[in-house]
Amino acid sequence: MSVIKSKNKNLIYPGLLWLFIFFLLPLSVILIYAVTAHDLVPGESLKFTFSNFAVIFQKKHYLIILLRSLKISFLTTIFSIIFSYPVAYFLAKRTKFDKVLIVVLMIPFWINYLIRTFAWKLILSENGVLNQLLLWLKVIDEPVRVLYSQTSVLLGLIYMYTPMMVLPLYASLLRIDNSLVEASQDLGASRIRAFFDITFKLSLTGIFAGTLLVFIPALGSFAIPAILGGTDSVMIGNIIENQFSRVGNWNFGSAFTVALAVLSIALVLFYSKIFGLESIYKNKGNT
Amino acid sequence: MNYIVCAEDISKSYGSILAVDKVSFTVREGEFFSLLGPSGCGKTTILRILGGFIEQDGGTVSIDGKDMKGIPPNRRDTAMVFQNLALFPHMDVRENIVYGLRKRKFPADRIREELNSILEIVDLKGFETRRISELSGGQQQRVALARSLIVKPKILLLDEPLASLDKKLRVSMQGELKEIQKRIGTTFLYVTHDQGEALTMSDNIAVMNKGVIIQMGTPDSIYNCPWNIFTADFIGAGNFIPVISVEKENHMFVLKTEDRGRIFLRDDFKKDCRDFPGVKKIQGPESSGVKDKTALPVFFIRPEKIKITTKPQRNKNLFNGKVKAIIFEGPDIRLEVVSNTLGKIKIEVKNDGSLPGLKENDNLLFHWDYIDGILLEY
Numbered sequence: 001m002s003v004i005k006s007k008n009k010n011l012i013y014p015g016l017l018w019l020f021i022f023f024l025l026p027l028s029v030i031l032i033y034a035v036t037a038h039d040l041v042p043g044e045s046l047k048f049t050f051s052n053f054a055v056i057f058q059k060k061h062y063l064i065i066l067l068r069s070l071k072i073s074f075l076t077t078i079f080s081i082i083f084s085y086p087v088a089y090f091l092a093k094r095t096k097f098d099k100v101l102i103v104v105l106m107i108p109f110w111i112n113y114l115i116r117t118f119a120w121k122l123i124l125s126e127n128g129v130l131n132q133l134l135l136w137l138k139v140i141d142e143p144v145r146v147l148y149s150q151t152s153v154l155l156g157l158i159y160m161y162t163p164m165m166v167l168p169l170y171a172s173l174l175r176i177d178n179s180l181v182e183a184s185q186d187l188g189a190s191r192i193r194a195f196f197d198i199t200f201k202l203s204l205t206g207i208f209a210g211t212l213l214v215f216i217p218a219l220g221s222f223a224i225p226a227i228l229g230g231t232d233s234v235m236i237g238n239i240i241e242n243q244f245s246r247v248g249n250w251n252f253g254s255a256f257t258v259a260l261a262v263l264s265i266a267l268v269l270f271y272s273k274i275f276g277l278e279s280i281y282k283n284k285g286n287t
Numbered sequence: 288m289n290y291i292v293c294a295e296d297i298s299k300s301y302g303s304i305l306a307v308d309k310v311s312f313t314v315r316e317g318e319f320f321s322l323l324g325p326s327g328c329g330k331t332t333i334l335r336i337l338g339g340f341i342e343q344d345g346g347t348v349s350i351d352g353k354d355m356k357g358i359p360p361n362r363r364d365t366a367m368v369f370q371n372l373a374l375f376p377h378m379d380v381r382e383n384i385v386y387g388l389r390k391r392k393f394p395a396d397r398i399r400e401e402l403n404s405i406l407e408i409v410d411l412k413g414f415e416t417r418r419i420s421e422l423s424g425g426q427q428q429r430v431a432l433a434r435s436l437i438v439k440p441k442i443l444l445l446d447e448p449l450a451s452l453d454k455k456l457r458v459s460m461q462g463e464l465k466e467i468q469k470r471i472g473t474t475f476l477y478v479t480h481d482q483g484e485a486l487t488m489s490d491n492i493a494v495m496n497k498g499v500i501i502q503m504g505t506p507d508s509i510y511n512c513p514w515n516i517f518t519a520d521f522i523g524a525g526n527f528i529p530v531i532s533v534e535k536e537n538h539m540f541v542l543k544t545e546d547r548g549r550i551f552l553r554d555d556f557k558k559d560c561r562d563f564p565g566v567k568k569i570q571g572p573e574s575s576g577v578k579d580k581t582a583l584p585v586f587f588i589r590p591e592k593i594k595i596t597t598k599p600q601r602n603k604n605l606f607n608g609k610v611k612a613i614i615f616e617g618p619d620i621r622l623e624v625v626s627n628t629l630g631k632i633k634i635e636v637k638n639d640g641s642l643p644g645l646k647e648n649d650n651l652l653f654h655w656d657y658i659d660g661i662l663l664e665y
Contacts (some may be wrong), residue, residue: 103505179373182340185360186367188390193362197386201377 033230046200062239066263069235072150072216072225077156077165080214081207083158084165088206089199091166092173096173102170103204105163117156117227124152148230156224159216165210173199208275216264236260289318291441291474291546292337297346299332306332308498309346312492314442314476319468321485324495325521330372333605334444337476345398345399351441363389366440368448371429373421382431395446401437409433409469423555425456432464436471438661447475449484461487482522486510494518509590516663519587526593528586529562533662538660546627550586550604553657588660590621590635603654608632610649615621624653 030042037049048274056062058142087105108116123129124147131143146152176199184194222237236256244254292314299307309327315321324331335341339360342425348355350364360367365535366387375383384405388398406412410430417426428448435443447529449464450455465488468475479485479578485492486506494502494517502509502518511518515526528550530542535554542550599605608626622634634653645651 015349051450067493113533177371179369179371181374182338182360183367183369183373184386186338186340186365187387187434190361191359193390198375 006195020168030254030257033250034258035255039250041118052252053259055252056256056259063191064270065239068233069219069237072154072157072233072235073215075154076161076218077211079158080162080165081169081210084162084169084210085203088166088169088203089172091170092176095176098170098174102167105166109153111161113160113226114223116160117224120152120156120270121147124155129172133264146229148233150229152228153225153233155233156228160221160224161214164213165207165216168209168213169203169206172203172209176202186281202274208272211267211275216268219264220260233279244274289320290314291314291351291358292320293349294333294337296334296346297336297343297427299329299336299341299343301555305341305498307336310492310495310498311346311499312503315477316474317472319465319475319477319488319490321479321489321492322495323479323492323521324481326480328495329498330480330495331446334367334446334476334478337442338365338444339363340367353363358572364441365444366435366438366442367444368435369449370446370448370450372427372448374434376419379415380411380417380419380422381432383419383430384433386434390431391438405433405437408436408471423453428452428460429463430542432467436467436473440473442474442476445475445586447479447481449479450481457484464488477626486522492616494521496521509511513587513660513663516585516587518622519661519663524590524633524635526588526590526629527663528588528629529583529587530662531583533584539657542581542662544586544630546628546630548606548626549662550629550655552586552660552662556658559656585663586660587663588655590633592659593632593634593653593655594632595636596654600654603656605652605654606632607650607652608653610645610647613645613647626653 019218027042030045035048035050036046037051038044038047040046056066061261095101121128123132124149126145126147128145128147130146131140134140135143137258172210180202181194184198185191189197219235220237221235222241225235225238226234229238240253240256240260243249243256247253293310293314295311296309296645297307297311298305310329310333322333324330326644332341336343337350337355338359338634340353342357357366375386378386381402385402386399386402387622393401406415409432411426411429411433414422414426414430419430422430431448445464445655452460461484464475468488477485477488486509489506491504492506492509492531493500496576500512504512509518510522519525520527528544528548530550531545532543534541534543536556539554540554540556541553542552590642596605606626606629608624609630610622611625611631612623614621618638620636620638622636623633624632624644626632632653
């Protein structure tokens with residue numbers, strides 16, 4: 001392995017070039033836009049300013065949207081954990097067909113997510129599948145309005161990102177040796193106690209990884225709130241998208257993008273500090 | 288006699304494979320009892336049935352006089368040391384060891400007391416806050432032992448706990464295990480495929496093959512008086528000489544080998560063997576799992592029973608042979624000799640300077656007493 005690595009160092013350059021053109025270059029353009037007031041025009045000098053960022057924090061409107069985005073992403077993460085745990089547990093511990101079932105679980109990903117989001121529109125609309133079913137079951141007397149609300153956005157996000165939670169959770173559960181659970185029971189723990197002492201605690205690594213995979217994309221999502229949401233469910237992603245494609249204020253859009261990225265990174269760092277691998281496997285000095 | 292474990296006719300099958308076939312045995316309180324057999328012989332299945340991790344298909348298990356049917360592991364007076372140790376990776380040494388006491392809701396000061404005394408027994412003082420991954424193999428072993436012993440089980444079940452250690456550490460852990468067992472007096476039920484391990488530590492051994500116990504008894508009875516070819520072959524080394532005819536003259540069996548060799552064997556050898564002190568009677572059919580009853584009987588003798596001599600001996604089985612290989616093992620020297628009448632013979636002699644100048648292809652005389660060796664039938 002090391003021989004292959006050391007003898008083919010040149011093979012790294014195409015990769016680096018790729019990263020530079022498609023990752024670093026656009027990112028720097030965004031960074032430059034975020035700290036200037038005008039479009040980038042060749043021959044014109046750049047004027048450095050923080051005013052774009054100042055706007056974000058001055059307008060209460062944006063703050064509300066920011067908090068709403070955090071709330072929706074947080075709820076998405078919580079529900080995705082709740083929904084994916086039984087699935088991941090079943091796949092890892094209770095079936096021999098887990099490899100096949102995971103492929104089945106991934107089938108929806110073969111379909112474009114916009115189409116899947118529009119499908120939710122059909123389910124949730126006033127004469128959609130959900131309302132028809134509830135009316136038929138006589139649970140409700142008249143159609144309820146679910147679509148174009150925060151609830152529908154939340155449903156859409158949970159639907160979209162739960163598989164992202166299932167996979168790391170499944171992987172972490174798979175790694176837990178059954179003999180650990182047996183040892184726990186052998187030493188006097190009931191089945192439920194053994195589950196929480198051993199299985200759940202050791203699966204926190206998977207929940208941790210899954211949370212990053214769900215929370216961060218959910219925080220930056222714009223298509224789902226745009227399609228399923230109403231006026232009360234605009235998220236950060238929608239503002240950014242709006243600035244670029246409709247308002248045409250790239251500077252402000254870039255500033256908001258950078259702010260979202262910084263917020264995400266800060267949350268990840270903070271989160272790793274509290275719930276990271278270290279804290280699961282560290283010595284806690286309580287007897 | 289106080290039996291702590293009584294297993295009667297226990298059977299277990301996985302699908303169409305019969306893992307344990309009507310096995311019965313008893314273990315006395317305070318005994319070091321080993322289940323010995325090759326992998327797949329059903330010994331671990333028996334241990335897991337006793338621990339309550341799997342339910343037997345048939346038969347009964349009682350521990351300390353109570354029928355264990357339907358009782359889950361957490362309500363049995365057993366504790367298990369797992370083959371992979373199963374130490375909790377997210378807890379430190381102390382948390383691992385006191386886990387059982389916490390589940391039993393012991394008060395904090397009792398837990399501290401018990402922890403201190405068990406740390407002393409397994410010699411792990413000062414390691415309380417170490418992570419499991421920071422311990423050596425032997426230390427992990429002792430944590431696993433302490434974690435199981437601290438709950439004061441009636442029976443400690445050990446599933447090849449030393450299998451993962453290197454040889455030197457394994458031997459020293461064998462001594463430690465035996466010593467701890469003597470000191471605290473807990474009944475140990477030990478599963479192993481390593482015959483040396485079973486011989487050194489056990490008070491009693493049950494040799495298993497293909498889901499049945501084929502011989503039970505003290506280590507020396509198992510070693511010196513195997514009842515069948517499987518036990519003889521599985522435990523220690525030996526010479527197996529096929530016999531084509533058995534005749535009886537006075538108080539002597541005369542065994543003829545394929546190459547017209549004649550071996551004399553006193554007719555009381557077998558009686559002697561079965562009444563060997565420590566031999567346990569097995570209920571049910573004695574079977575080595577070998578189906579072919581028409582096979583020839585075999586004369587079996589341990590390599591260390593054969594002596595080398597320079598002058599002919601009277602009233603002994605005396606043969607000559609040619610040395611094919613000399614293997615020096617430090618305290619012992621193993622010889623491979625080919626005899627015209629017996630075939631290949633393994634001889635083991637002490638390295639006491641009695642073989643000066645012996646080389647390969649030398650001829651030598653060897654002999655053994657009429658009472659030594661066993662006639663084994665399938």
